[in-house]
Structure formats: C-alpha cells, structure tokens
Amino acid sequence: MDKNSAAGSRLVELRDLRVAFDGVQVLHGINLDVAKGEALGLVGESGCGKSVTWLAALGLLPGKAMVSGSVKLDGQELAGGPRSVLESVRGGRIAMIFQDPSSSLNPVLRIGRQIVEALAVHRSLRGEAARAEALRLLDMVGIPDARRRFDLYPHEFSGGQCQRLMIAMALAGEPDLLVADEPTTALDATIQAQILDLLIRLRKETGMATVFISHDLGAVSQVCERVCVMYAGRIVEEGSVADLFAAPRHPYTRGLFDAIPRLDGGRERLIPIPGTVPNPKHLPKGCSFSPRCPRAEDGCREARPPLLALDNGRKLACFNPVPPVAKTAVRIVEEALA
Amino acid sequence: MSPLIEARGLVRVYQVRRGLFGRPIPVRAVDGVSLTVMPGETLGIVGESGSGKSTLGRMLLGVDDAQEGEVLFEGRPMPAMNTAEWRALRAKMQLVYQDPLAALDRRLTIAVQIGEPLEIHDLLPKEQRASHVAELMAAVGLRSDQADRYPHELSGGQRQRAVIARALASRPRLLVCDEPVSALDVSIQAQVVNMMRDLQEEHRIAMVFISHDLKVVRNIADRVAVMYLGRIVEEASSDVLFKAPQHPYTQALVSSVPVPGQLLEGRVILQGEPPNPANRPAGCAFHPRCPIARDICRSAVPQLRRISEGRAAACHVVAGEPVQAEA
Numbered sequence: 018m019d020k021n022s023a024a025g026s027r028l029v030e031l032r033d034l035r036v037a038f039d040g041v042q043v044l045h046g047i048n049l050d051v052a053k054g055e056a057l058g059l060v061g062e063s064g065c066g067k068s069v070t071w072l073a074a075l076g077l078l079p080g081k082a083m084v085s086g087s088v089k090l091d092g093q094e095l096a097g098g099p100r101s102v103l104e105s106v107r108g109g110r111i112a113m114i115f116q117d118p119s120s121s122l123n124p125v126l127r128i129g130r131q132i133v134e135a136l137a138v139h140r141s142l143r144g145e146a147a148r149a150e151a152l153r154l155l156d157m158v159g160i161p162d163a164r165r166r167f168d169l170y171p172h173e174f175s176g177g178q179c180q181r182l183m184i185a186m187a188l189a190g191e192p193d194l195l196v197a198d199e200p201t202t203a204l205d206a207t208i209q210a211q212i213l214d215l216l217i218r219l220r221k222e223t224g225m226a227t228v229f230i231s232h233d234l235g236a237v238s239q240v241c242e243r244v245c246v247m248y249a250g251r252i253v254e255e256g257s258v259a260d261l262f263a264a265p266r267h268p269y270t271r272g273l274f275d276a277i278p279r280l281d282g283g284r285e286r287l288i289p290i291p292g293t294v295p296n297p298k299h300l301p302k303g304c305s306f307s308p309r310c311p312r313a314e315d316g317c318r319e320a321r322p323p324l325l326a327l328d329n330g331r332k333l334a335c336f337n338p339v340p341p342v343a344k345t346a347v348r349i350v351e352e353a354l355a
Numbered sequence: 356m357s358p359l360i361e362a363r364g365l366v367r368v369y370q371v372r373r374g375l376f377g378r379p380i381p382v383r384a385v386d387g388v389s390l391t392v393m394p395g396e397t398l399g400i401v402g403e404s405g406s407g408k409s410t411l412g413r414m415l416l417g418v419d420d421a422q423e424g425e426v427l428f429e430g431r432p433m434p435a436m437n438t439a440e441w442r443a444l445r446a447k448m449q450l451v452y453q454d455p456l457a458a459l460d461r462r463l464t465i466a467v468q469i470g471e472p473l474e475i476h477d478l479l480p481k482e483q484r485a486s487h488v489a490e491l492m493a494a495v496g497l498r499s500d501q502a503d504r505y506p507h508e509l510s511g512g513q514r515q516r517a518v519i520a521r522a523l524a525s526r527p528r529l530l531v532c533d534e535p536v537s538a539l540d541v542s543i544q545a546q547v548v549n550m551m552r553d554l555q556e557e558h559r560i561a562m563v564f565i566s567h568d569l570k571v572v573r574n575i576a577d578r579v580a581v582m583y584l585g586r587i588v589e590e591a592s593s594d595v596l597f598k599a600p601q602h603p604y605t606q607a608l609v610s611s612v613p614v615p616g617q618l619l620e621g622r623v624i625l626q627g628e629p630p631n632p633a634n635r636p637a638g639c640a641f642h643p644r645c646p647i648a649r650d651i652c653r654s655a656v657p658q659l660r661r662i663s664e665g666r667a668a669a670c671h672v673v674a675g676e677p678v679q680a681e682a
Contacts, residue, residue, distance in 0.1 A: 062540040062541075062542055062543075063511075063540055175628055175629060175631075176404070177629065178628070205403040205404055205567055205629055206403075206568075206569065206608060206611045206612060207607060207611045207624075207625040207629070208403075209611065209613075210622070211626070213613070214624055233541075233613065234615045235612070235613030235614055236613045237615075238613070238615045262615055272542060273541065273542065276541040276542045276544070276545040277541055277615065278541075278544075278545070278548070278568075278570035278573065279570065279573070279574070280569060280570050280573050280597055280609065280612055280614070281597075283594070284573065284574055284575075284576075284593055284594065286549055286552065286574075287544075287548050287549055287574060288545060289542055289543070289544075289545035289549060290543075291546070293510050293512065293513075293543065
C-alpha cells in the first residue's frame with residue numbers, strides 16, 4: 018500500500034470549521050490537520066467543543082446544527098457533499114469510538130454477528146471469511162477465548178471488554194483514522210491502562226492515525242505525539258506532547274496541568290482553575306479565558322488573541338503567555354511558602 | 356480518643372440470578388470488613404468497580420444492613436434501619452453520591468433542597484432556617500442569587516456543591532462521599548476537593564471518601580484502605596501507602612495512574628479482568644492477576660495483618676511469613 022510512502026502527508030484537513038446550535042455559535046473556526054499515522058490529542062474541559070469538532074466533521078450532529086467550513090479527507094471535500102460520500106467514509110476510512118461502549122453496541126445482537134455485520138458493510142466479507150476475520154479482530158483487541166465467546170451478548174462482557182469490542186468493530190473497516198472520544202473515562206484505572214496500551218499497540222501494528230479526545234492530560238501524553246488544547250470552541254494552544262508538556266505557554270493549559278492532583282508528594286491543596294467554562298450564549302468579550310485567567314491584562318478583555326505560530330510547530334493564542342520556564346515553578350514557590 | 360465510627364466484620368451477601376430462570380447465587384459483596392474512623396479523620400477507600408466499596412459506604416450509614424458484623428457509631432451499636440433512633444442518627448451522618456442530578460429533586464429550587472434536612476430533623480426554628488441556608492451556600496461557594504435556581508440551571512460542579520451544602524445542613528459528624536468528584540473536570544474537581552477539605556477541617560467532620568481515583572484520594576485522605584473483591588487488602592496512612600505500596604494489587608493500582616509526560620512503557624499494567632464478585636477465585640482473590648503469586652495463594656485466603664506501625668496488608672508474600680511480620 019502507499020500508506021507508508023505517503024507518511025507525514027495530510028490525511029484530514031479541517032478548515033474554518035464552525036458549528037452553531039439554534040443560532041448560538043459553539044465552534045468558532047477550527048483549523049486542524051491530522052497527518053497519516055499520527056496520534057493527535059484533543060484536550061480541554063467539557064463543553065469546549067472537542068467532541069463537537071469531530072461529530073461535525075463526520076456529519077454526525079443533529080439536523081438543527083449549522084455546520085460550515087471545509088473537511089477534507091485525502092484532498093476530497095466531505096462537508097456539504099452527498100450522503101453517499103460521508104457514508105463510505107464513516108466507519109470505513111474514519112471510525113469513531115465513544116466513552117460509553119455499552120450504548121454503542123446493540124444489546125439484543127450477539128457480538129460476533131455485530132462485527133460480521135460491520136465487515137459485510139465495509140469490506141463486503143461474507144460467511145466463513147467474515148467469521149474468520151471477526152475472530153482475528155477479537156484476538157487483536159485482546160478478547161480472551163474469542164472463539165467460545167463469539168455468540169455472547171454485550172451484557173455478558175465487562176466494561177473494559179465492551180470497549181475492546183467497540184475497538185474491534187471500529188477496526189472492521191480498516192480505517193485510516195480512529196477517533197477515540199474519551200474511550201477510557203468510564204473505566205477503572207487498571208483497565209484504562211490496558212486500553213491505552215491497546216490503542217498504542219494497534220496504531221503501531223496498523224499504521225492508522227488516532228485522534229484521542231480526553232480531558233485526562235496523563236492519558237493523552239501516553240498515547241499522543243501532538244496535542245491541541247481547546248477552550249470555548251477554539252484551539253488556544255497546539256504543539257508536540259514533549260514541548261507542550263515541558264513548558265505549557267497558555268495560562269489555560271498551565272491551569273489544566275496544575276489542577277491535576279499528584280500522587281507523589283504530600284497531601285496538598287489542589288490548584289483549581291477558578292470559575293467555569295463560559296456559556297456559549299454569553300462569551301466574555303476579548304479572550305474567552307480572560308475572566309478565569311491569572312495573567313489577564315486589560316487588553317485581554319478587549320481583543321481576542323489570534324492563534325499564531327511559534328517555532329517548531331507550536332501555536333498559541335495568548336497576549337500574555339506563561340514565560341517558558343520549568344513546569345513545576347509554581348509548585349516550587351508554593352512549597353517554599355508552605 | 357475513641358473512634359467516631361467502627362465497623363466489625365461486616366458481611367453483605369446479595370442473591371444474584373444468572374438469566375431469568377437461573378438459580379440465585381450468593382455474592383459476597385462485602386466480605387468481613389473491619390475499620391475505624393476517628394472524629395475529624397478522612398478515610399479513603401479505593402478499589403475497582405465490583406470491589407464492594409460503595410456497598411461498604413452504605414453499610415456504614417445503615418442504609419444497607421449487614422448480614423454479619425456490626426457498626427458502632429460513637430461507641431453504640433447502629434439502630435435498625437427505619438426506626439426512629441436510626442432516623443435521628445442519620446442527621447449526624449450524611450451521604451454524598453457521584454451524580455448530583457440524581458440526588459437533587461428537579462422540581463425544587465436548590466435553597467429549598469439545602470434546607471430540607473433542617474425541616475426533616477426539625478433542627479432550627481423556622482425563622483432561622485433561611486439564614487442558615489444562606490450561610491451553607493456561602494460556605495460551599497454558591498452565590499446567593501443562585502438560591503432560586505433549579506438543578507438543571509446549574510453546572511455539574513455547582514450541583515455537587517449544592518448536594519454537599521445539603522449534606523452539611525444538619526451539622527453531621529460523619530460524611531460518606533461516594534465518588535463525589537469523579538464526574539467533574541479536573542479544574543472543577545480541584546475547586547470542590549479544596550472546599551471539602553476546608554469545610555472538614557473547620558467543622559471537624561470525619562469523612563469516608565470512596566473513589567477509584569487514587570490521585571484525589573491521595574490529596575484528601577489521612578488514611579487509605581484498598582479493597583479487592585469485598586475485602587480490605589491493604590491499609591496505611593495516605594503518606595505511606597502511595598509512597599511505598601506493599602500489596603501487589605496496590606502496587607499495580609498506583610502504577611496504572613497515568614502521569615503527564617511519562618510513557619506507559621515500563622509501568623506495571625495489570626492484566627486480566629476486574630474481579631467478578633459472583634465468581635470469586637479460591638485462596639487469595641487476587642492471585643489470578645498477581646505477578647508474585649505462589650502455591651499457597653491459590654488455596655489459602657490471606658488475612659489482613661499488621662506489617663509495621665499503622666500499616667496492614669493481606670498477602671501471603673509480603674505479610675504472610677512470620678519472619679517478615681516480626682522484623
């Protein structure tokens with residue numbers, strides 16, 4: 018396949034993607050590229066537009082949503098195209114898995130049949146060939162004793178195994194991109210680690226790109242190479258995991274890091290971000306984050322900072338960014354004061 | 356100082372049916388748990404789903420009754436559920452759940468709901484109730500103009516604050532919190548955790564904090580008990596437990612917590628499924644997933660033993676050998 022020779026080139030291009038519900042704009046012009054085989058993380062609090070971005074791109078939002086902008090897959094425009102184009106892409110070239118796997122599986126169908134169905138739709142496999150391929154997928158995602166459990170119903174599997182089943186179904190179409198929307202949030206820590214491990218391994222084995230949507234920066238840093246931080250329907254910071262985690266520049270990104278309780282160290286007070294995500298109906302003037310921002314100046318409340326490119330692929334939308342110093346500076350100061 | 360609440364050998368058995376016509380199978384959700392909570396202390400209880408931690412929390416309040424064992428509150432046995440004595444005692448012990456929307460009545464304003472315990476337990480004269488509700492709202496960080504809002508008009512964090520304010524209305528001595536911040540974003544989670552710590556320190560409320568999130572428990576609990584399939588497998592102060600976990604299950608739990616900037620490689624990833632209480636392995640319940648299991652672990656159930664000052668573990672390997680226990 019030409020998958021490897023084209024590595025590094027753009028697989029998906031989102032340009033000026035906007036979404037409004039009932040006249041209220043919730044997504045304000047997202048520009049985002051996903052390269053072939055890349056693992057991209059999308060982080061931010063709930064209500065920042067992480068999921069809406071990809072639901073809009075795949076045409077999965079309800080009819081009342083007004084979507085505009087461009088969504089290109091390998092240069093082919095998907096937005097506003099005929100239904101048939103989107104349907105050949107969804108589940109085939111781009112697959113999506115969600116937080117709650119049990120609500121995405123049909124409870125009254127045996128799981129083997131559900132996967133065989135996906136293989137029939139996306140790869141026209143029938144009969145023994147479909148069954149053999151389904152078993153291979155179940156093995157691949159780590160369902161033990163797949164042959165014997167082929168004819169079980171979803172409720173006979175645990176939450177972690179249901180997520181594995183969802184991933185197997187997503188793989189049925191041999192997608193070029195897997196969009197995983199909070200896939201581990203509902204799982205226990207030990208099972209979460211298994212699923213993250215699985216996602217990393219599958220990407221290595223199949224070469225598919227992964228978009229990992231999560232509010233858990235820890236999980237994102239393990240799966241992804243690049244991260245976009247979203248706030249109130251916009252991307253506010255973007256960069257490689259290594260750079261961005263070493264020195265977050267946007268005060269919001271910094272706040273997200275500082276808010277994570279630590280396992281090492283003492284029994285400490287946590288460092289919250291004050292306030293909440295603004296209601297899209299009443300976005301604050303200027304920078305949307307300014308009312309919660311410890312570094313906001315007068316100018317931040319007047320004008321909105323554009324997303325500008327820094328060096329080595331980093332982007333930042335902030336007038337008064339965190340200076341690029343060691344990431345634990347705040348902690349060190351606090352410990353010294355305590 | 357005597358403990359505020361003490362549990363001795365608690366056992367809770369549910370009858371579970373496999374299929375519509377299956378024979379009921381007894382499932383021991385909580386299987387011989389003993390613990391104490393001192394006044395003003397926070398005990399964290401961690402474990403995976405199915406470990407019995409929520410059932411244990413309900414048993415401490417007498418909402419689920421125990422088939423074996425007993426709960427002592429302030430040194431006296433817990434009265435039977437739904438008796439007048441039990442109801443009176445419930446004012447002193449309150450429960451906070453994970454889902455605030457389910458815990459709140461959608462048709463009542465939050466001020467009315469925060470004031471409800473005062474009415475139920477007839478705690479304050481009517482004319483003082485409104486001002487106490489206003490104080491409670493301020494204490495949990497709700498604005499006074501939010502008093503007349505309905506639950507759906509508040510954010511998740513604000514709703515959980517309202518639930519906590521209601522739990523505090525009767526000035527309880529004990530708060531049992533079951534995953535109180537798990538549904539919140541980290542930024543908001545930190546706000547609520549800090550608030551709970553402040554209120555607890557100010558009013559010297561004892562707390563049982565049940566959560567699967569080790570990072571939150573680390574930063575709120577004084578002491579932590581780790582549960583696996585209905586039993587406590589390790590117990591120690593929060594400082595000691597997370598720094599040097601002894602039980603292999605605790606080690607795996609600590610290792611599975613994703614740390615920003617650290618890769619998965621090199622960490623212990625626990626294999627196998629979360630435990631199913633309906634299908635409890637013989638011997639040590641953890642042995643099928645345990646990296647250091649020996650023959651004895653497959654046959655004999657390890658007891659919770661003291662391994663050093665203020666620290667106990669139930670494991671044949673780390674706490675079983677008399678030589679080690681004595682050292």
